[in-house]
Amino acid sequence: MGLSQAETTQFENQGYLVKTGLLSKAALHPLIRALSGIVDEGARRLHDEGKLPSPYAGEGFETRLAHIYKESEEAGEAVLAMIMGRGGGQFNGESMLDLLRNADLVDCVSDLIGPDIVGASAYRIRPKLPGHTRTEVPWHQDSGYFLPHCDRHLIVTCWIPLVDTTVENGCLHVIPGVHKGGVFRHYTGGHGGYLEIPGDELPENQPIPLEMKRGDVLFMTNLTPHASFVNHTGIVRWSIDLRYQSMDAPNNSEEDPETYTPERDPVTMACYPSEADFVIRDSNHPEREVTTPEAFRELRDRYHEAKPYNPGRGWTRLKDRKEA
Ligand SMILES: O=C(O)CCC(=O)C(=O)O
Structure with a gap:
């Protein structure tokens, strides 16, 4: 199916796009x-x-x-x-790989970043429990977590609700149209231990709450500010977020985690070296694609156990912030 011209234009101009009904029940059920x-x-x-x-x-x-x-x-x-566990990416079973490789999803991603695609290391599963404030996620751009030499690359986040999401149960909010302005200043030790852009340092554009049905997919850029707030209902707001980048963007898909050391020049590193990237589509070398659950699990576990060095971005702690 892929994206229409109007949809890619909306993504490019606004920094996000909700594609309704993209994933079938059968795609999400496993x-x-x-x-x-x-x-x-x-x-x-x-x-x-x-x-x-x-x-x-x-x-x-x-x-x-x-x-x-x-x-x-x-x-x-x-x-x-x-x-x-493991920062949210613990589950590395077959159904996760199947969703990461889902053709309807990856065709849309391909319309945004091209045919040769790497699954970007940080994918997350987020059960937002009723009244559970720690799973409120403060305003940030995903690039706040990636190394600075990757800021100019498009890394697409696919945010996928596993239940219908509403303002009441903690749907995702985005700030549209500011993704061409680079990375805002983030601070460590924000709410829930996440990175945070404080309210008075956010751009003035009005945030938009994105209420979505199960089956819809939100595509957003690594420079699109987003956040989610408390779940005031009695159900769990389950969602996952997956990330993809072009094979041309720095990645560790063919690298040994042991090569990530404090001595290595950070500009030679993958965008988020802490976890394993994996090839989703390679038109020239399809044999490099990670297609089996065994290969996927082995790769993710190997990186997890090796604990590769990630220099981070050196953001200031929120409590040391000087008011502008
Ligand atoms: O699902 C949420 O509540 C937050 C998601 C998020 O921050 C992300 O996808 O980067």
């Missing part, structure tokens, strides 16, 4: 089933250990983790850690 399986495993274990009075087995994907957290914050946090 990941939802796998995530439900992790919640089930955690709930049963905590119940067996006497840490949860009920495993809430009768509850569905949207409500089970919310019930667990409401019953016991400690149990809820334990299940969250099973899903969001």
Whole structure:
């Protein structure tokens, strides 16, 4: 299907695009089933250990983790850690790779960055629990997390809700039309431990809340400011965010994590060296594509265990900020 000319123009001008109904139920279901399986495993274990009075087995994907957290914050946090560990990219099962390689999704990405595509290392799973303030994500641009020599490259974030999202349950908000102005100053130690652009340093353009249905996909640039706020409903606002870049942008897809050391010149590094990038499409060398769950898991685990050096960007701590 891909994107129409009008859609790519909207993306280029506004820095974001919501493509409605892109992903079918069948495309999302295996990941939802796998995530439900992790919640089930955690709930049963905590119940067996006497840490949860009920495993809430009768509850569905949207409500089970919310019930667990409401019953016991400690149990809820334990299940969250099973899903969001390793900075959010812990789950590296087959259904994640299948979604990362989903042809409808990647065709749209290809219309934005070209035919040869690398999956950018940081993908995240985000169960935003009712009333859980730590999973509010403050204003930032994804480039705030990437090394500065990558600022001129387009790295596309695909934000994919796994339930319908609304202002009430903590949908994503974006600031449109400011992605051509470079990277704003970010600070470390923001809300929830995330990077943060403080309110008085944000551009003046009005933020837009993006209410989306399951199946819709938001495409945004690495320079599009975005944030999400507290979930005031009783369901879990599940979403994932995946990232893609052109093969021409710096990446570590063919590199050894051990080559990432403090002695190495940062401008030779991948944009986000902490995790493994992986080839999604290579028109000249399709054999380089990561297509099997075994290869995907092995690559992600190898990087995780090696803990490659990431020099970061040296942002100031929020508490040391001097008012402008
Ligand atoms: O899903 C959210 O609440 C935040 C997502 C986000 O910050 C991102 O995709 O970079």
